[in-house]
Amino acid sequence: MSDAPKTDDELAGTEQPFVQHLMELRDRLVYGLMGLVICMAGLALWPGPSGLIDLIAVPIRAHMPPDAKLIAVGVFSPFFIPLKVLLMAAFLLSLPWQMYQVWAFVSPGLYSHEKRFAIPLIVLGSLLAYVGIAFVQFFVLDKMFGFIQGFTPDSVAATPDIASYVEAILSLYLAFGLAFQVPIVVILLVRLNMVSIQKLKDFRGYFIVLSFVIAAVVTPPDVISQLALAVPMCLLYELGIWGARWFVKPPAAEEAAESPQA
Numbered sequence: 001m002s003d004a005p006k007t008d009d010e011l012a013g014t015e016q017p018f019v020q021h022l023m024e025l026r027d028r029l030v031y032g033l034m035g036l037v038i039c040m041a042g043l044a045l046w047p048g049p050s051g052l053i054d055l056i057a058v059p060i061r062a063h064m065p066p067d068a069k070l071i072a073v074g075v076f077s078p079f080f081i082p083l084k085v086l087l088m089a090a091f092l093l094s095l096p097w098q099m100y101q102v103w104a105f106v107s108p109g110l111y112s113h114e115k116r117f118a119i120p121l122i123v124l125g126s127l128l129a130y131v132g133i134a135f136v137q138f139f140v141l142d143k144m145f146g147f148i149q150g151f152t153p154d155s156v157a158a159t160p161d162i163a164s165y166v167e168a169i170l171s172l173y174l175a176f177g178l179a180f181q182v183p184i185v186v187i188l189l190v191r192l193n194m195v196s197i198q199k200l201k202d203f204r205g206y207f208i209v210l211s212f213v214i215a216a217v218v219t220p221p222d223v224i225s226q227l228a229l230a231v232p233m234c235l236l237y238e239l240g241i242w243g244a245r246w247f248v249k250p251p252a253a254e255e256a257a258e259s260p261q262a
Contacts, residue, residue: 028101035097039090049082052089053162056169059141060160063149070162077163088170092133092177096126117191117247125184128236132180133173140176140228141169147224168220175218179233186240187247200241207237 043052057070072078091098099122107115152158189195215230 024105028105032094032098032101035094035101036090039093040086043086043089043093049086052085053082053166056085056137056166057162059137060145060165062142063145064158068157068159070165071159072163073161074163077161081162081166084170085166088173092129092173095129096122099126120247121184121187125181128180128183129177132176132178132232135180135228135232136169136172136176140172140225143224143228144220144222147222148220172219172225176229176232179214179229180236182233182236183240183243186237187244190244191247197241197244200237200244204237208234211237 047055060070061068072081074080103118103122107118110118149158186200190197190200211230211233212226214233215226219225219229
């Protein structure tokens with residue numbers, strides 16, 4: 001009887017039954033939900049739902065009359081809107097934890113050289129999402145509402161509905177948070193050998209056009225927010241190309257790092 005052929009694949013023999021994968025997925029979802037609930041409880045204590053509403057309302061109230069306030073048209077808006085904002089803020093606060101749960105679920109199927117760059121990408125992705133949301137809160141909204149309110153006639157009282165306002169800014173948070181992940185996507189594409197750095201450089205002109213198309217679709221119909229999304233996406237694309245050089249090793253160097261020391 002001949003011996004079984006040897007393999008250098010470090011993942012060989014580590015396959016788990018489908019039920020085991022479902023149990024692991026369940027555990028990760030529970031851990032993620034627990035992190036979300038803890039963050040919601042903390043934010044409910046401070047600054048509280050009302051404090052969160054006051055925070056996100058700062059950009060538009062800066063361009064409203066001093067005694068003007070946002071209005072609640074819906075019967076249940078005073079209850080559901082603060083709850084919605086609290087849930088969104090808790091998710092953003094727990095974002096690194098949620099991303100870690102995703103990584104912990106897929107990490108058993110990754111090679112060791114793939115695991116080494118996972119944690120840095122999780123940290124970088126979380127930071128970029130926070131930077132994108134802060135960019136919206138402290139720059140985009142102020143300029144956008146200043147531009148829009150400049151077209152409001154003197155005979156019209158600009159008193160937006162809190163539900164439509166929250167929906168608009170949450171969509172901007174989501175759009176910018178995802179758009180600021182461009183470097184992560186670029187690095188992963190290169191790291192997974194799906195595209196080369198030179199091809200990314202050649203695609204630069206098409207990506208600039210694509211950025212402005214995406215900005216025109218996902219942002220309100222004003223030039224301020226569209227430029228505020230498209231221009232950073234182009235810059236972050238260049239950042240991703242630059243960062244890919246640090247995360248990607250030549251094949252020879254990677255094999256040398258994986259081989260055991262004599």
